[in-house]
Amino acid sequence: MDELDVLLSVIENPTRRRILEALVREPHYPLQLSRELGLSQQGIMKHLRMLEELDMVRSFTEESDQGGPSRRRYFPTTGFTIVVDIGPGLFNTEVAVRPFDDEPQTTASHEDGRRIKDLRAELGRIDRELDELKERRSRLIHEKEGLLEMAGRMVDSAFHDYQGRKVVYEYILHPEMEPRDLARGLGLRDDTVEGILRQLEGENDRRE
């Protein structure tokens, strides 16, 4: 399984998403999660064990300050961003994994005297910038889908065999790729791909 498979199988489960949502805020012990999520401790433990096996959470033992039994607190160790776009002509997946910083305390001196109000205002600014990027990205994706649809129709009318259409589609989709890389990526012979691309050039010339 690749990284995307693993991460999607983790977050596909709504309970695991809620566990991770709680853990990024602060380390939790199973009883806390069980109360927060309204689930049995056994159910919670099943998910925590899976997350631990995948190296996505770790735990430490904490002595109780009220003389009770010690308990294990769980915290996340792996952060990530996943993006999936599906649309006309478009299939895009992105995954970036970031280990949590092991020593988050290093900037502690920085924050003395900093007020919650200021932090809140700064976060508001970041959120506005993120919204703006999201808007711009969504416009670009829409534009890309339009071009890919157009390409699809051009290819469809010029190539009557499945493999030819597939090669040309990949060629259009990866503007940085050489015919040789394309052949390798699709598991085809160099001259097969070159022949198809020559045919494509011929089509284009005929159109002009």
Next chain:
Amino acid sequence: MDELDVLLSVIENPTRRRILEALVREPHYPLQLSRELGLSQQGIMKHLRMLEELDMVRSFTEESDQGGPSRRRYFPTTGFTIVVDIGPGLFNTEVAVRPFDDEPQTTASHEDGRRIKDLRAELGRIDRELDELKERRSRLIHEKEGLLEMAGRMVDSAFHDYQGRKVVYEYILHPEMEPRDLARGLGLRDDTVEGILRQLEGENDRRE
């Protein structure tokens, strides 16, 4: 199940991702998918039926042009973007669903005489802009995580009860929210939340 749950359960499966990747390119019939993915037609049909039930693909019957039996070709009907970010203090999910355009042929006149080469160049430009946005987004997310971690430590030192920490965390995370909305979102009484936020103001004043 909400939209995000449904879409994640669809794309969590690598075979379904590969089916969708093929279908966005052009409508496929099951035998084509079976060859492309190296899977049995029964296996392919199981996934296509699930996708059809979720209104993510539809099919039409095509008469064979070689006098063979007619066959069903499947095409996708629902496009979407999913974003998930998990990091220190950060849990973010976004989902945007876009139905595929029913009449993609409307811009057909536009593309006459347009060359594949030009389309490829335009797609290259869009990809570079998308990469730039991705870079900027990743820097903002990193900055946000830093602020949230800082907030977490401040809250941790000021509040010794779980609920207090949770309220303050949500308060910081949603700069646009009034205490009243916060209380509603967390299922707490207005005066509980107001009391916690007053205590927070007191902490801040003491720090200055």
